[in-house]
Amino acid sequence: MLRTALPGPRSRRLQQRRDAALPHGLGVTLPVFVDRAGGGVLVDVDGNHLIDLASGIAVTSVGASAPAVVSRVREQAGRFTHTCFLVTEYDGYVEVAERLNALTPGDHPKRTALFSTGAEAVENAVKIARAATGRPGVVVFDHAYHGRSMMTLAMTAKEVPYKSGFGPFPGEVHRAPYAYPLRWPGGPGDCAEQALAALRELLDRVGADTVAALVVEPLQGEGGFVVPAPGFLPGLERIAREHGIVLVADEVQAGMGRTGTLFACEHEGIVPDLVCTAKALGGGLPLAAVTGRAELMDAVGPGGLGGTYAGNPVACAAALGVLEMLADGTLLQRARRIEGIVRDRLEPLADELVTVAEVRGRGAMMAVEFVRPHSPDPDPDPDTNPDPDPDPDLARAVAARCHAEGVVTLVCGTYGNVVRLLPPLVIPEDLLREGLDVLVAAIRSAS
Ligand code: PLZ
Numbered sequence: 001m002l003r004t005a006l007p008g009p010r011s012r013r014l015q016q017r018r019d020a021a022l023p024h025g026l027g028v029t030l031p032v033f034v035d036r037a038g039g040g041v042l043v044d045v046d047g048n049h050l051i052d053l054a055s056g057i058a059v060t061s062v063g064a065s066a067p068a069v070v071s072r073v074r075e076q077a078g079r080f081t082h083t084c085f086l087v088t089e090y091d092g093y094v095e096v097a098e099r100l101n102a103l104t105p106g107d108h109p110k111r112t113a114l115f116s117t118g119a120e121a122v123e124n125a126v127k128i129a130r131a132a133t134g135r136p137g138v139v140v141f142d143h144a145y146h147g148r149s150m151m152t153l154a155m156t157a158k159e160v161p162y163k164s165g166f167g168p169f170p171g172e173v174h175r176a177p178y179a180y181p182l183r184w185p186g187g188p189g190d191c192a193e194q195a196l197a198a199l200r201e202l203l204d205r206v207g208a209d210t211v212a213a214l215v216v217e218p219l220q221g222e223g224g225f226v227v228p229a230p231g232f233l234p235g236l237e238r239i240a241r242e243h244g245i246v247l248v249a250d251e252v253q254a255g256m257g258r259t260g261t262l263f264a265c266e267h268e269g270i271v272p273d274l275v276c277t278a279k280a281l282g283g284g285l286p287l288a289a290v291t292g293r294a295e296l297m298d299a300v301g302p303g304g305l306g307g308t309y310a311g312n313p314v315a316c317a318a319a320l321g322v323l324e325m326l327a328d329g330t331l332l333q334r335a336r337r338i339e340g341i342v343r344d345r346l347e348p349l350a351d352e353l354v355t356v357a358e359v360r361g362r363g364a365m366m367a368v369e370f371v372r373p374h375s376p377d378p379d380p381d382p383d384t385n386p387d388p389d390p391d392p393d394l395a396r397a398v399a400a401r402c403h404a405e406g407v408v409t410l411v412c413g414t415y416g417n418v419v420r421l422l423p424p425l426v427i428p429e430d431l432l433r434e435g436l437d438v439l440v441a442a443i444r445s446a447s
Helices: 009-021 067-079 091-103 118-133 150-155 188-206 232-243 264-268 313-327 330-352 392-404 429-446
Strands: 034-038 041-044 049-052 110-115 137-141 173-176 211-216 246-250 274-277 288-293 356-362 365-372 410-412 418-421
Touching: 049 429, 067 313, 091 110, 091 288, 091 313, 110 118, 118 150, 118 211, 118 246, 118 274, 118 288, 137 188, 173 188, 188 232, 211 232, 232 246, 232 264, 313 330, 330 356, 330 365, 330 429, 365 392, 392 410, 392 418, 392 429
Parallel strands: 137 173, 137 211, 211 246, 246 274
Antiparallel strands: 034 041, 041 049, 110 288, 274 288, 356 365, 365 418, 410 418
């Protein structure tokens, strides 16, 4: 429900102040200033109601003002906002850790350390894996995104805009192909097997016994919402075990219920050694965690882990509200229901339009990948996948049309040609359908 063209006059005035006060390096998807939000709606300062299909990049899964989160935050902030857990302690931290130890895959003894951001969780997972193995190497994947700190930038694949101009980055980071079925040169059939063979080759080349950690997003986020070919994740687990490499699941974007299971690696039943969570964990407050095998987590000496704000008490209170809301499984079911609704509405477009290469994802983490129509190959090779030519202009145009109509969608992908949907799990169905109607119309007209 829009009252003005977007951005409205108040947002435009604030944007002018922003432009004068902030550096250009801070991008923005939709230059609209928000006044309040919740239930899948963002209300801007001009009174426009926007449909939220982004959740602040997979953060507000339980809603942007969920009572279970807000009441706990108020209560905790009224008692104290901070002590630094390294100075004096509070029970919320321990309770979040106990819950994550119980909820993450595997029934081995576990420990959890809390941090503030996803990048910090991933960095600390690398530190823990190095301390535990005494090895330096880190293996990551094509299209990976792990954060914006120096080590996680080294691990992130995409050069522009994340890495360019910021190097040199820390070394000992090796990159293997991710089992991306749509873009696998040999076609989707052998994708998992061939990607695993490529990883084995890489490990032979660098020496598997120099590798501390294999860090993988069980469903890639910024890289394009890539669901790995079936068998890839179990293969990684096998290879990691074989070589004493610590398997780290970066569940920062896909975890905490987003894909219809609490953790995305559950879809293939793998048990990572360390699990990184953030985003939805804190219900909008900055909280991140590394949860994993007790013997690995305990390999770091006293004082080796921490941070001034790591595991902030208000953020822990918020997380306990989130965990309570996720506990009975209703929201996981909602995520799966959202997948069904999105597939029913979008999959027909893949048959209808040559520009829609694929509709994919899991749960409430769904995406459309756009390509340029090929001129027919006069001499097609039946053994290779004709690499579909990414169309970032089309993805941008689709997102821009959605934005103009007040539907917040995000673009992602190494080639910028994927429009992704991350609605809050609590979004009312009619609102989701309304947002999808706008998206479908945008895809049709921009194609
Ligand atoms: N690992 C899998 O998706 C954050 C990035 C937004 P932080 N993704 C959103 C941007 O452009 O900065 C992410 C992720 C995965 C790690 C991270 C990093 O999490 O909380 O942003 O540090």
